Amino acid sequence: MMLVLILAGAIWALGAWLKTPVQARLYMLGLLYVAVLFVQVALPDGHALRETLGGGPGEWLVLGGLVALILGYRAVLSRVRKRAQAAEAAQAPPPAQTGPFSPVELDRYARHIILREVGGVGQKRLKDAKVLVVGAGGLGSPVLLYLAAAGVGTIGVIDDDEVSLSNLQRQIVHTDAASGTSKVFSAQTTLTALNPHVTVRPYHRRLTAEIAPALFGDYDLIVDGSDSFATRAMVNAAAVASGRPLVAGAITQWEGQVTIYDPAGGAPCMACLFPEAPAAGLAPSCAEAGVVGALPGIVGSVMALEVIKVITGAGTPLRGTMLLWDGLDADARRMKIARRADCPVCGDI
Secondary structure, three states, X not given: OHHHHHHHHHHHHHHHHOOXXXXXXHHHHHHHHHHHHXXXXXXXXXXXXXXXXXXXXXXXXXHHHHHHHHHHHHXXXXXXXXXXXXXXXXXXXXXXXXXXXXXXXXXXXXXXXOOOOOHHHHHHHHHHOEEEEEOOOOOHHHHHXXXXXXXXXXXXXXXXXXXXXXXXXXXXXXXXXXXXXXXXXXXXXXXXXXXXXXXXXXXXXXXXXXXXXXXXXOOOEXXXXXXXXXXXXXXXXXXXXXXXXXXXXXXXXXXXXXXXXXXXXXXXXXXXHOOOOOOOOOOOOHHHHOEOOOHHHHHHHHHHHXXXXXXXXXXXXXXXXXXXXXXXXXXXXXXXXXXXXXXXXXXXX
């Protein structure tokens, strides 16, 4: 059997070197397999060639069965994935509206347009912008609401969770009637009702390191409203790889923080500050430590404001600065943060 496996490896390697299509290489391996089975069946017991190839067809039939199972599983998985993508495409909203503002939009955004730092130019930048929000929970809720109200033209939201009653104490984008439904579709319903002039793209799936870079590449700016260190680290790495600014917030109990990770803009990334995950128990989740309901509203509103500032060019965004908020004492502090030359994520940028 080893001889045949070596020959199969040589066929695959030669095909790769010659840039032969994968399907053609699979056909060659299939012909090799058929030839081996033919030898096992056609030649008598004890024949030298048959003994060299294993002495009987049993183990080859088992190997063929295993390969067939694997290929069948992959084919079924591919078919299911295509159906899911087709269903998601069918539910996708129409493209964001472009061009000049309608009279209704001018009336809607009038308080923005009269601001010297925003004006008509800044409002047009908001309309043309595409922002992805990771998480439709405590922080994602106020971010999504204020971005939609502000007229950000395309808002993506990715989350694989469903609305539960324990969410409603702070996750204000959802309603009691949405309990048990997907958070992204619940958020889409609320945002569309709030502002029908924006396009909401819901992604009901878990964000993974495999899909994050390509997904982030479709947006101008990323907002991280996740609640675990592992997810934040993955989001940070993908944002750095795609060159996108990352507005990040975190909350626990009565305290929160906001900053903009943006190595391409001279600011540090998350790994510059937190290169390793905290020890167990030092950074408990909201489910473990609790959180006061209004806190994510405060921190999430600051995150939304930073997004608006980055898009419009207004003011001084929190690049290179972390804002710390203590809700118990109503105390806000600013802390300068800097990039690390030896950062494992953004050190080579």
